[in-house]
Amino acid sequence: NAGVTQTPKFQVLKTGQSMTLQCAQDMNHEYMSWYRQDPGMGLRLIHYSVGAGITDQGEVPNGYNVSRSTTEDFPLRLLSAAPSQTSVYFCASSYMGLALTGELFFGEGSRLTVL
Amino acid sequence: SQKIEQNSEALNIQEGKTATLTCNYTNYSPAYLQWYRQDPGRGPVFLLLIRENEKEKRKERLKVTFDTTLKQSLFHITASQPADSATYLCALRSNNLFFGTGTRLTVIP
Numbered sequence: 029n030a031g032v033t034q035t036p037k038f039q040v041l042k043t044g045q046s047m048t049l050q051c052a053q054d055m056n057h058e059y060m061s062w063y064r065q066d067p068g069m070g071l072r073l074i075h076y077s078v079g080a081g082i083t084d085q086g087e088v089p090n091g092y093n094v095s096r097s098t099t100e101d102f103p104l105r106l107l108s109a110a111p112s113q114t115s116v117y118f119c120a121s122s123y124m125g126l127a128l129t130g131e132l133f134f135g136e137g138s139r140l141t142v143l
Numbered sequence: 144s145q146k147i148e149q150n151s152e153a154l155n156i157q158e159g160k161t162a163t164l165t166c167n168y169t170n171y172s173p174a175y176l177q178w179y180r181q182d183p184g185r186g187p188v189f190l191l192l193i194r195e196n197e198k199e200k201r202k203e204r205l206k207v208t209f210d211t212t213l214k215q216s217l218f219h220i221t222a223s224q225p226a227d228s229a230t231y232l233c234a235l236r237s238n239n240l241f242f243g244t245g246t247r248l249t250v251i252p
Binding site: 032061063068069070071072073076086087118120130131132133134135136137 | 179187189236
């Protein structure tokens with residue numbers, strides 16, 4: 029079991045460029061989510077999904093898009109990168125949505141710098 | 144506005160002592176509360192969950208309390224060890240899962 033796999037681990041972008049952060053899980057989890065972590069701000073929810081074909085916005089969705097075509101994959105797209113999107117991004121998944129234990133399994137993070 | 148506050152950014156204690164971390168929240172009605180551990184450069188790892196109708200939960204050297212009247216959770220690590228040094232995050236399940244900013248614990252040998 030690989031758990032939650034995120035790629036790339038590091039990325040540097042220029043303002044205005046677009047990119048996709050990849051997230052895959054092999055635990056057959058229904059719930060998947062993206063958080064960003066900034067110093068002093070904690071983890072903030074960007075987007076989440078409760079199953080294939082279903083996505084919804086979190087606290088800070090602006091500037092990001094997601095899709096969920098399969099149970100395993102949940103990519104995060106930055107449409108036009110801005111310096112304010114410099115952050116560490118974490119993908120997380122959970123079995124049975126948040127209704128059971130709600131324990132989140134996190135990936136190792138993707139560190140993004142926007143110049 | 145909704146807030147989740149962890150008592151301090153950093154906490155230093157001597158090895159063998161009990162570390163107590165605090166999580167206070169406002170304007171949430173959480174169904175449960177969780178604690179995670181995060182090591183530098185890694186993703187958070189789940190430790191414990193406590194539900195709104197539970198007062199206390201234990202796991203090995205860890206103990207969590209949950210007081211919905213005070214809107215507070217306490218996280219205790221007894222007989223602390225240098226290997227317990229990490230950042231500890233509390234998270235509330237409301238309509239989604241919301242995290243505090245974390246407390247960086249350093250256990251000094």
